[in-house]
Amino acid sequence: MTPTHPWIGKWPENLDFSKQSVQVPGTTRPGQTSAYRGTPFPYFTLADIEHYRTLPQIFDSGLQIAGSQTPFLGRRPVESHEPLKFANHYVWQTWGEIDTRRRNVGSALQGLFGSGAAVGTNGLDTVGIWSANTIEWQIVDLATSLYGKTLVPLYENFGPDSIEYIVNHADLTIVFVQAHNVSALLSLSPKLPTLKIIVAIGETSATQKELLDAWSTQRGVRVITLAELEEMGAKAPIEPPNVTPETVATICYTSGTTGNPKGAVLTQGALASATYSNTCGMDFTPFAVPVLLSFLPLAHIYGRTMEMCVILAGGKIGYSTGSPLRIIQDMQVLKPNFFPAVPRLLNKIYQIIAANLEAPGLKGALFRRGVAAKMERLKATGDYSHPFWDRLVFNKVRAALGGNVALLTSGSAPLNPQVQDFLRVVLSCTIIQGYGMTENCGTCTRCIPKDPTDGGLVGFMQPVNEIKLVDVPSMGYTSEDKPYPRGEICVKGANCFSGYYKNEQATKETIDEEGWVHTGDVGLMDEFGRLKIIDRVKNILKLSQGEYVALEKVENVYATCPIVQQIMVHGDSMQSYLLAIIVPDPVQLARIASRVWKKPVNEADLAALDAAVKDDRVVKAILGVLTADGVKYGLTGYEFVKRIFVTNELFSVENGCLTPTMKVRRRDAQRKYKRELDALYALGEPQLEKIAKL
Incomplete structure (x- = not known):
């Protein structure tokens, strides 16, 4: 049995917004602030928790909460290809069905590595996946974590140069690829000496399979379908090995704005502790479990961590139909209550809805009065709801996103405070801005719901993290600055990465001798113990x-x-x-x-x-x-x-x-x-x- 911790999904009563973090005694040093810890939840290390130390434990938690017959992963089926049309409903696979599929995929992978058909290197059995968000992406992730393999995601829109670099750098011998990209990977295979097996995800006609088989024989690369791989595993099941918090779960290559991407090595303990930390206070009231639309790239740590939170809580994940132009339609069909987003999308939603402020006649007047009334209430109390204006005006706006969104999170870049507050009042939902990076599993700080003065801030320290600010003399930022200390944000915690794969120099430049990860971001700590990002060391x-x-x-x-x-x-x-x-x-x-x-x-x-x-x-x-x-x-x-x-x-x-x-x-x-x-x-x-x- 996997017990649910008492503070998962709940916030402490009588939160003190004026004291959101505290300094750790005895940690002040010249040229830096003390270490800070958040106050809403107890700080923890991996030694402090028992049931959320590995990724299989995260899945076991969700399975226990949901039960094996409950819908888990779903997609909208295609009704026609010419023109492309999707059904107005989701088709679901249950927790039990996904459990079986992850074990079949994992057994097959274990057999391939055991027979030498797939080869590990540097002590890791690395497995690549080049795909958009799909049910199969999640199954491969669940399978590799259960069987102790190291998943290496490749962004769907990676070009040939990035694919070639990562496949070779991560020594990938087996890569899961969406069917339409198999030929592209085969064309690169002469430059990919380690590649031995391609697993095709999605529909492949008999004619396509025959052509791919012929080409793959010429290239010396074996192409099999995911269905064939699952059948291999079902016929020769293998019990999962024991994984530990130290087992390397993934190498996430950061899509840097300059130079080759760097591979952040993340352990099962790092991802599991980040997931557990994020679910502390992840409240979906009035809904019992989260329902999430998967459209943020799973190759990006933010989207991946948010889906792991849904898994821990026994929720449902519906996968988008793939086009940004259909996101709103997908939401109206799925009706999610949890909406992880990024500022680029939220800015676009803001621009569309804000046009109502200029609408003529009674409609525009009501919208403006409603926004003004709710904004005044928000600033005074942090409450984004209003019984009269929501019913008269804003429930129609909520309906555009399915009508059920209770929690919206924003990450990966700063969200403009005006956009944040406007969306809070017109969508009538909790909007939390957070801060993180690949190197800490997208987990560092976040805001408290209904904090009336958190605009432009990224909040308190996550329960898994400590942070401190280190002087940046060349830019004039110091821990002695008034009214608030300022400096480069450094973070420590069980969720932090262990280094960059095959890149000792970059690792030393980022992780210091005491284990602090230097983020390159500059922040200040306000009087309430909330962090604000104010600059970038290099930009x-x-x-x-x-x-x-x-x-x-x-x-x-x-x-x-x-x-x-x-x-x-x-x-x-x-x-x-x-x-x-x-x-x-x-x-x-x-x-x-x-x-x-x-x-x-x-x-x-x-x-x-x-x-x-x-x-x-x-x-x-x-x-x-x-x-x-x-x-x-x-x-x-x-x-x-x-x-x-x-x-x-x-x-x-x-x-x-x-x-x-x-x-x-x-x-x-x-x-x-x-x-x-x-x-x-x-x-x-x-x-x-x-x-x-x-």
Whole structure:
């Protein structure tokens, strides 16, 4: 039996918002703050817990809570391929069925490694998976953790160079691949000397299988389907070996914005303790168990950890249909109560809903009055509900996300405080911003629900973590700063990684002799013991007049502007002002062009939109909108973008401007737009444009 801990899913009564963390006595040293621990839940190490030390224990917890006959993993079936259409319901596999499938997959893997058909290296049996989020992704993860294998995820949108680097660096002999990418991996196989087996996930016709078999024979790589692998395991079941907290569960390659990705080595103990820590206070009231829509990439630690929390709690996971354009439709069908998201998506939702503030007539007036009333209540009490305005106005907004969302989390990048508070009142749900990184299983700090003053903060220390702030003299941040100590955020805990795979130098640069992980982020600790991210150690630009600018901070301000679909802010230490590359939202671009040209422009008229981004008058109007937002959010003079280049070409993984986690590859984007940026600087320093009244 796996008992449920008394504080999982519950917050202590009478929380003191003014004391969210405390300093650990005897830990103060010159050049750094004391270590801080959170106060809402007891701090713990792996030695303090018994039942959440490995990933199989996490699954056992969920199985005990849910029972073997309860639906667990589901997908919307395809009703037609031409045109592509999905059913308006989910088809589910039960906990018992998934348990059987993970054991079959695990038994087959154990047999392959045992026979030498698959080969381990450096003491690890590494297994790759290159796939979008699917039921099968989760089954492979559950199987590898049960049988002590090390899963190496590859992002679905990785290009050939990244695939080649990781397969070779992680010494992968067996890789699970979605059927449509099998041929792509086979084409790379001459450059992948360790690759021996490809397991095809998804439907493969007899003709396709015959062609792949012929090609794989030529390449010396065996191709089998997942169904065939499961049949192998079912015919020759093998009892799982004993795994320990020290067993390496995964190597997660960070999709860095420069250079080759680094593989963070994460143990079962790290992932299990992170999962347990996150479920402390993970309240889905009024629902008994979480129901989650899986669309955040499972190759990213944030999405993966959130799904493990659902597994621990015995919940349900419905997998998205794969397209960002269908996320809302998927939510309306699934009706999830737990919605882990990222600022990029939340900014888009904010822009869509905020348009109601400008709606004419009674509808707009009611929406504005409702937002104002609920915002006043939120700021005063932290309560985001209102019996009158929710029933009259905002339940319709909630229905767009399925109607049941009770808990929304935001991670991977800062969420604008205005966006956070606006979504709280219009969606009438708990929104918690957290902070973490791959190197600590996406787990470090988070906010407390209904904290009325947590806008822009990332909250208290997770119960598994300690943090401290270390001076950054070159940037003027010290632990003695007033009113709040500031410095580089360093984190320690059972959830932290053990190092970078085959990269001792990078490991030493990140983990110090006392085991503290240096994050590269700069934070401050406020008077309530809450952390705020204020800077990045490496992404700082010094302008020619001596002012320092945090480019990501400026981007996060402008990213909430409705006209902005994508943005990269650029600076040059030889110049005194900033530039930006803007990819505009087509709907907003059409509106601005219509006003400037004094004639209607349709957002579907691609020729007109291309003409608009080349029109100096339209570009000037867009800059005016950006400037107005900069004023609203309190940017200082040197933080304003003074000139912009506008393009309709999206930043993408394919053109080298985005990482697979949708972060801007700054160096590559600057190289791509070097001519345009140089041309803008050649115009000379402008005066700050007058705010356009559009």
